[in-house]
Amino acid sequence: MIAVLDDSLLADPAALAEADASGLLRSAATAGAQLRSAAHAAEEAGVGQLAGSRPRALVLIRRPGCSEHAALLVNALLGPECPIPVVISDAAPSWIGPLDVLVAHTSDSGDRELADSVGRAVHRGCEVVLSAPAEGPIAAAGAGSARLLEPRVPVPPGLDFPRAMAAVLVTVAALGLLRADLNELAGELDGELERDHPSHEPFVNPAKALALRLADHTPLLWGTDPAGVALAGYAVATLAGHAAIIAQAADVAQAARAGALQRVLAEHRQEDIFHDPFDDPVEASGGSTVLPAPARVLLLATEDTDPTAAVLRRAGREWPTADVLHLVEEVPPGGPHAALRRAMLMAVRFDLAALYLGLAGAVLGSDRDPAGHNYSLG
Template sequence: MAGAQVRATKEVAAEVELADRLDLGRPRALVLVVRPGVGRALTKLLAALLAPSCPVPVVITDAVPSWIGALDVVFAHTDDSADRELAAGIERASRYGATVVLSGPQDGPVAASIAGKGLLLAPRMPVPPELTFARGFAAGLLTANALGLLVADLEALADQLDAEAERGHLGRDSFANPAKALALRLADRVPMLWGLDPAAVAVAEHAAYELGAFAGVVCDAADYRQAKARPALLRSALGGGEQDIFADPDFDDAGLKPRVLLLAVHTGQTADATRHEASHTLPGAGVIAPADEIAGPEPVRAGVLALRFELAAVYLGLAAGSLGGAGQYAPATA
């Protein structure tokens, strides 16, 4: 339902006249408030997409800063309607005249803190909080579009998310299902997801969250350059990559081996050079670059990659029995 979430968010934004109400001229700063859940990675992804050409400072913070003022715009995504820290921050921002855009539930203390003083983009369909990345991402992109800080095609994003969901459908075999194929690559391994660019790093962090949320899998998510700065882990990655095709589980040492996947969202000469260098350093690592499969700008490629990891995490959770049982989400929910 990722594509549907994007379209529904776009409809809500039109109803609350988001574009008109954010037609305020260039803000002093865009403040992205990070909250637990999918909001942590999606705010970092938004900042990564804005960074190359954004004419205003983009501030990532866990709480609304004390210096907030009338010339600032605040954006936050939450699925916790009772997040009192966020509610207090939104109330303070509104009191000092800042423009607030909230992607979150329409009931509870958080929604009450914005009532009449900001813009609430509430969900239109019931989706587990672990699967609201598409909705929050769409809300952030719409906010950036309205402020003139970014140009993102939300309809193209929704279409490609629909296509990715179709490719990842349960009825498709793994050779034609990128989500199943990804799940098989990560099964019985320690995933190491190393991003080759800031947007890919943000998606890697989202993937790590999803793997933990649905499959109970511990995952390392890092910038590739930072990963290289950890010698012991790098040596482990070099010794446990995909090149070990003759491994025999009956004689191998106990313990899971690492699986390194290099993620790439950016394209161009610099991105290609980084990818070549990383592949040379880690010859056994897999590379996942949506640009190799689909045509579309960076927000679309990042959204597709995030959804693929969500679906893979759900498949791993179903296989491990951490989904579908008592008190858990039914498979159809995903």
């Protein structure tokens, strides 16, 4: 049979709470608190003292986890008009020196490669903003020199994206590149988390509604603007990490050039009453026959521009079968830092949607394929 998620599980807070033995939903609900605590830590660490400086380069270190996605999103928000070069690297470049600023985030206190990068940057007089645990080789490498933002709200790895974003945002704000009030942004995240609360029914819970739209499909997450593309990459990671769902992230223009449009439109032919859904069965473990999850295109938009117009301009045609995620009700057009605010709200929504899908899968039990999709095989 075709994959079917029992949506009644998402409407049952007690079942979700029972499945959430590790308290992941509670951890995800700390997004606003992560921003506030990081802002306070940055103030105490003196990140604001970078104000007025114009570094030769801003180096954003990407390590396993959320740091890469935070670096890519902030770089997309800064855009090509950023007055200083932004370098995203796995390690401190060989040319790092006193004219540069380096930002690094990790939840792994034992990351030796990052410790080496921090030590090299500090030794060469580079300004270092470090978001990392206070104990371990990384903090030791920056001791006395790096501006350390110690985590004050403990969360499992994979749910620290707000803290990773905060480390970069406080730095670019101090440098005058992108100013945003983290406390106000934290309040907006609190509002999103309230809407996404497990006690709310799916029809009034945006995260549950998103989960239901993605369930039993292969999500194709295509950004209509640079920040939307970066956010799509994060969404793919959180869906894989929390729900074992394989998804694709792409720029909508690149997806169109790659021929993805034609493939997706071909899949939608199955809506034809003469389409046989058993044309391409897949054999699951144990010899059971299941169907490949159909694609679902979701366009992610963060800018004020109407997503339909953006797709037409960048891809050369409209995408009538696609869903659109564009939080203009939560963040009305024309407001300050609208793209950043929408991106952060969407990141939180994807985290909760992935957790709901993962927890619902845990309630369902073992009817799961290796890609993490839930199947009813009756």
